[in-house]
Amino acid sequence: MMKRVASVYTAAVLLLGGVALLSPACVLTHDDCQDLLTCTANGGGNASASSSGTGGGGTGGCHSAGECDDGNACTTDACTAGACTHAPETGPGPSDGNPCTQDLCASGVAVHTPVATGTPCSPGSPLLCNAQGICPPCAQNSDCGADEPTSCTTPTCSAAHTCVDVVDTGKQLPDSTLGACMGLYCNASGQSAAGPSPAGTACSVGSGVVCDGKGDCVQCATSSQCSGATAFCSVTNTCTTQCQDGIKDGNETGIDCGGSCPLACLGGTCTDGAMCASGVCAGGLCCNVACSGSCEACNIAGHVGTCTSVPANTSTATCAAPTQACNGQGTCEGLEGATCASNTDCNHNLSCAFGECRLTQGGMCNDNLECASGQCYFQSCGVTFCGMCPSQKCDATQMVCLSNYGEPCGATTDCAKGSCTNGLCGVPTGGSCTAATQCTSQVCTASLCAACASTADCGGRTCSSGVCLLASGAYCTSNAQCNSNTCSGFPAKCG
Secondary structure, eight states: OOOOOOOOOOTSSSEETEEEEOOTTTEEETTTTTEEEEOOOSSSOOEEEEEETTTTTSSSSOOOOOOOOOOTEEEEEEEEETTTEEOOEEEEEOOOSOOTTTEEEEETTTEEEEOTTTTTTTTOOOOOOOSSOOOOOOOSSGGGGGOOEEEEEEEEETTTTTEEEETTTTTOOOOSSSEEEEEEETTSSSSSEEEEOOOOEEEEETTHHHHHHEOOOSOOEEEEEEESSEEETTTTEEEEEESSSSOOTOOOSSTTTTSSSSSBBBBBBBSGGBBBBBSSTTTTTTTTOOOSSSSSOOOOOOOOOEEOOOTTTOOTTBBTTTTEEEOSSEEEETTTTOBSSGGGGOOOOOEETTTTEEEOOOOOOOGGGGBBTEEETEEOOOOOOGGGGGEEETTTTTTTTBBBBTTTTTGGBBBBBSEETTEEEETTTSOOOSSGBTTTSSOOOOTTOOSSSSGGGGGGSSTTTEEEETTTBBSSSSGGGGGSSSSETTTEOOO
């Protein structure tokens, strides 16, 4: 606002047309030190007037309001009777240059109060004043200053319309010392460091025309940079012909196979080995080996294309049910009833008995012929048949108990050793022996079996027809053992 000023002229000195009007009896003198005009009257009295307009006080004062400016735009300055006055004002005040404040004078004091929140900083401006009377510094990035090419930050106007420095990760800074396919790049921390140029960046070093993203200038980074229908960019970043380089590359699914290659990889369908990169077609699939075993295949889930043992209890074309199944380790085993020569021909839960794979002890059965023991008790296979021959040798093939020396027999075939004489198994007279119990006569002399001559030769038995027989009351197992030829009762005794 404009400073208010006023001038008041006193009657001490009157000017009219530049001529001072004084008393006719006045003699004017000028005091240069005090800037005073002195009028001396007839009677010796005097009157004075200040050229500064203070009036007859005899001291210096103002001549005009212009001399009274106090620098406060909220007062009206005046020169009254040679003295400056400053009247306080209330109303519009001086501008502070802030579009977000009201400029007022209050009792001679300049005040700047915030305008209403949301008031545009200027007509049509997207910037709005806040509650503190501040206009945000920016509406767009350019309001925050120019981007520095050598800096890793970019001046940016934020969503809150404040200028912030945003880290420009990946920004390349100017550098002429690192060479082709290398550059100075900004990291996430806002620091610069040397690093490879992005893949595909043009370069020219030898035969190289493009950066590989690892700092080298190479022939190609993608197959689109190679010419020819079968040409592609290999893992060595050279243009080559696919399917013949001995490595998995391009769209291959294996080494030189799959994708657009003519040969199928392991697990691929085939009708002939010539269709497979492995050269082997097994069961309609390309396989790593011939896979011709009865319990192996190339189509096992999780191992397609690799020859693997089929799961246990699985039957195949050459290990066929109902008498055969695979054991899970690549071997075909017989099931119950299968023909066998030994236990290895049978499933691990079975045993080979009587030329058949039969249930072992504890197996669930309905018939004796299902059990290797030949004994099915209450639908459970019992102990082996030989377990029923505690003192005799077992012929498991014929399922009979064979008699040892001194035990009863019906024929020599019933004896485990020796021959059957007088109903007992033993070495006949004249045969070699080490003990009397081995001889049918129960007499061993000079390592040879001999007939008894008298009861004295029999050690408590009775000599009869050259054979020592049990006396009456002795425990027996057959009539032939008794001198009386009678063995009866329980427990059995000679009569």
